Amino acid sequence: MIEYLQSKTFKMALSATIAITISSYLGLQFGVTSGIIAILSIQDTKKEAILVSGRRILASTIAILLSFFLYILLGNNPVVFGLFLLIFISVTKGLKIEEGMVVGAVLSTHLLTSANINSSWIINEAKLTIIGIGVAMLFNLYTASLEDKFEKNKERIEDYYRLLLSDMAVSLVTQAVSIHQKKILIEVEELIKSTRIIAQSISNNHLFKKYNYYLSYIDMRILQLESIKRMERHFLRFYMTYDQTRILSEFTNNVAINIHEDNDCVNLINEITILRKEYQMMELPKNRDEFENRAILFQFLNDLEDFLTIKRDFKIEYSRSN
Numbered sequence: 001m002i003e004y005l006q007s008k009t010f011k012m013a014l015s016a017t018i019a020i021t022i023s024s025y026l027g028l029q030f031g032v033t034s035g036i037i038a039i040l041s042i043q044d045t046k047k048e049a050i051l052v053s054g055r056r057i058l059a060s061t062i063a064i065l066l067s068f069f070l071y072i073l074l075g076n077n078p079v080v081f082g083l084f085l086l087i088f089i090s091v092t093k094g095l096k097i098e099e100g101m102v103v104g105a106v107l108s109t110h111l112l113t114s115a116n117i118n119s120s121w122i123i124n125e126a127k128l129t130i131i132g133i134g135v136a137m138l139f140n141l142y143t144a145s146l147e148d149k150f151e152k153n154k155e156r157i158e159d160y161y162r163l164l165l166s167d168m169a170v171s172l173v174t175q176a177v178s179i180h181q182k183k184i185l186i187e188v189e190e191l192i193k194s195t196r197i198i199a200q201s202i203s204n205n206h207l208f209k210k211y212n213y214y215l216s217y218i219d220m221r222i223l224q225l226e227s228i229k230r231m232e233r234h235f236l237r238f239y240m241t242y243d244q245t246r247i248l249s250e251f252t253n254n255v256a257i258n259i260h261e262d263n264d265c266v267n268l269i270n271e272i273t274i275l276r277k278e279y280q281m282m283e284l285p286k287n288r289d290e291f292e293n294r295a296i297l298f299q300f301l302n303d304l305e306d307f308l309t310i311k312r313d314f315k316i317e318y319s320r321s322n
Contacts, residue, residue, distance in 0.1 A: 011139040012039045019135040028131075029124050030110050037103055037132025042139060045204035049140035052099050053133050059092050059100020060107060060129040064122055066091075067108040076112045084108055103129070146202050150214055153195040157221055158259050160188035164228055165256035168235070172249035172300075177235050185229065192222055213318065217261075220314040227307040234300045244297055251275060252304065264315040265308040272305050 016035035023031030041056060043049035067084055074080045085105065092101045107125045111117055164185070167178040199214035255268055 008042055008044065011042045011136075015039070015042060015135045015139045019132045022131050022135070023128060026127065026131075028127055030128065033106055033110070034128045034132040034135075036106065037129060038136040040099075040103060041133050041136030045201050046140060047204040049137060053137060055097035056100040056103055056133060057129065058095070059097045059104045060125070062091060063088055063100070063104025063107050064111075064125045064129075067111045068117065068122055071111050071117050076114065076117060078112075081108065081112050146198050146205070147214075150195060150198050150202060153191060153198065154217070154261070157188060157191055157195065158261070160184055160191070161221075161224065161228065162256045162259045164188075164232075165252055165259070168231060169249045169253035169256060171235055172245050172252065181232065185225075185232065189225065192218060192225065196222075216314065216318065220310055223310045224307050227303050227310065230303045231300055231307070234296050234303075247275065247278070248297060248301060255304065255308065263311070265311045269305065269308050269312060272301065272308070275301070 015038040019038040020031050020035040023034040028034070037056070041049070041053055043052055066088055070080055070084050070087075074083070088104055088108070089101060092098050092104070107129070110125060111121055114121060164181065167181055171177050196215070196218045199218045202214045203212060251271065254271075258265075258268065
């Protein structure tokens, strides 16, 4: 029920009803128009609502004044209305305020059908515009909290990453890739796309300051997903198990366990440095096959390091901005 009350459909219906009621109470001509303006002014985010409302007010002001002077000078007939449209549409496109084009044209038709055009018409049309946009703005300011939904999605993304890396840790030893891995990659990619849309909406709902944490976080996870995909492709070429593989499997599992927002991954990156030194002290490859597999192993380790470095850089950047 609460979600429906916060829906765009409900806001459109109620804002139009209220706007028409106010216009009728004030005795304005063409009061229904204020309801149409309210419907058109309902937006998904606060920032978008303010921008669109500002453009629509400017376009409506131009339309009212232009109509008034054209109809006073040349008469209010279809030919003059056509002239109005030629000028008005060109102006709105030039000023990049096309959102107000339809509203402006509707307001102009009110003067077109009037038998007696005077300054009171300007006041009437201005009130219709202000009421419609004003009522819509009140509803635009009442938006659903998207932070909780983002947090739930964030936890799901981290769970997916944890599962993928855990499977990789097992596959390094068993050389058997999980049949669910491809499906999980597709699911997490779709989840990230939908979560980025939520992050963009959250950012646009903060009017007076930049609030880019949510977008930065999801972009960080997108980059990490690319690292996971590269790591996953290496399993097409693995076919031998070594001591290095078992060690890397244990480390990969450790990374999976420690996937969470607060981890800056610095300790894990330091462990990779230690791991490389241990590899250097181990026995050299005995043949070409072993050499090629060892090379793939190192590529996997490099991609895993990229995965961790992306998170470390995100934590550093975020700490600087706070």
